[in-house]
Amino acid sequence: AQTVTQSQPEMSVQEAETVTLSCTYDTSESNYYLFWYKQPPSRQMILVIRQEAYKQQNATENRFSVNFQKAAKSFSLKISDSQLGDTAMYFCAFAPTGGNQFYFGTGTSLTVIP
Amino acid sequence: GEEVAQTPKHLVRGEGQKAKLYCAPIKGHSYVFWYQQVLKNEFKFLISFQNENVFDETGMPKERFSAKCLPNSPCSLEIQATKLEDSAVYFCASSQPGGSRTNEKLFFGSGTQLSVL
Known part of the structure; x- marks a missing residue:
């Protein structure tokens, strides 16, 4: 069975500071993708960043980067220079390559404080 | 189109009524x-399709939920005899076709808010 765990239901960060959101997953698959999605109050799900498990190099997208530890099955998201528009729910997700579905964590509600 | 289109945005039903939700995936995407x-x-995962074929339906409450993806038509999710606990946002998402790159990324629609009263 595949599971995704986000152990921080809520977090806050001061504007311009850095915050790290945690995610761990459990799988017996060897090939898979990992994702972070952002869901602002508008409820639209927005892809923030994606990591392919076979790549050792951590993915980065502007102010967003991940720390992917395959052996530990850990996939944390770092947001640098936090902005007010980063306030949202963040969902970690896992998808086996060629699999039937995506598996989501229960989300972390991030608030950026002015 | 270049986005997943879900309709309606909001749907209100009395308990026991039928609800039908629609989703048009991004053109060229084979998975819904x-x-x-x-x-x-x-x-909560409900169901996935590869073109018009059910790919995985392990999440579907089969007694009241059904779904289809027919050629040249939006996909649909239908709930017969809605219950209070069906109140939720229902998201449709699509992904690119083909082999090992099936799950390269999911593109989401904006969801349908179903309220059962």
Whole structure:
């Protein structure tokens, strides 16, 4: 069975500071993708960043980067220079390559404080 | 189109009534997924399609839920005899076709908010 765990239901960060959101997953698959999605109050799900498990190099997208530890099955998201528009729910997700579905964590509600 | 289009945005039904939700995936995407999100939190997988074929339906409450993806028509998710606990946002998502790159990324629609009163 595949599971995704986000152990921080809520977090806050001061504007311009850095915050790290945690995610761990459990799988017996060897090939898979990992994702972070952002869901602002508008409820639209927005892809923030994606990591392919076979790549050792951590993915980065502007102010967003991940720390992917395959052996530990850990996939944390770092947001640098936090902005007010980063306030949202963040969902970690896992998808086996060629699999039937995506598996989501229960989300972390991030608030950026002015 | 270049976005996943879900209709309607909001749907209100009395308990016991039928609800039907629609989803047009991005043109060229072969995979369609339906998820139920309750209380802005957990995403519960319902069903996935590869073109018009059911790919995985392990999440579907089969007694009252059904779904289709027919050629040249939007995909649909239908709930017969809705219950209060069906109140949720229902998301449709699509992904690119083909082999090992099936799950390269999911593109989401904006969801349908179903309220059962």
